[in-house]
Amino acid sequence: MLDYLYQSVVDQRVKKNTWEKRLSALKRYLTVQQDIDFASEQKILRDVSYIRSLYDDIENKDLTRIKGKQRVEQEGLLQFIHTLPVREKAICLVNLVTASRPSEMVAMKLQDFDLEGNAVAIYIQKQKNWFEKRLNPITVKAVKDYQAAYRLKGDDYLVGRVYKNGKYESTQVSTEAYRKFLHRTIGLTAYNLRKTQVSSMHEKRADLLTITKQTGHSSTQTLAEHYLNVSDKTVDKFL
Secondary structure (H helix, E strand, O other), X not given: OHHHHHHHHHXXXXXXXXXXXXXXXXXXXXXXXXXXXXXXXXXXXXXXXXXXHXXXXXXXXXXXXXXXXXXXXXXXXXXXXXXXXHXXXXXXXXXXXXXXXXXXXXXXXXXXXXXXXXXXXXXXXXXXXXXXXXXXXXXXXXXXXHHHHHOOOOOOEOOOEEOOOOOEEOOOOOHHHHHHHHHHHHOOXXXXXXXXXXXXXXXXXXXXXXXXXXXXXXXXXXXXXHHOOOOHHHHHOOO
16 A cells, blocks of 8 residues: 555656545555554554655645636626526526535425525535525526426426436436536536636625525635635736
């Protein structure tokens, strides 16, 4: 394991986040298959710490550069979403406006929507709690159109599955299947949509508490640290 991790840095030159994923996978595998208790293997942990420290060397600086999921220009994105078929349009709008994670999208059912009240209740696994998120009129109409076109009932999943013959099946698809759906439909991820919505609300001068209510973040600090980098568009205003 240690040789593999060392070669990952020195020979393969993998990014630090990839290296951390490899380490995590190896530890899980060895814990299950070999019954290794890493908490008691202090020498191994020290060796792992040394290998990780190689990323602090100046020659490895490029391996620590991480580019997260980026926001996109919302107006152009909305124009494209409005050209999509009724099902794809509704799902993408809900994901964008509610800034939801893939796990939240695949679990969403029609009974969770209060379309007359412009809201949807979403269970957020990280907080183990329900959050009510707001919907704009365009998204409400898109969901109503989708519901009518596919004759969806309250206990049907918003995403579900549609076969090539157009038949809808009410089932909770995997998050991986949902990621593939989004990439195939709009070429983006749920986190692109999430960051786009956060940035758009921030640029419209929404305060942090307002944004966290819509996104379901546990704290304004988490939101600010991971989502509210000053955008290029904001910087450009002052150039």
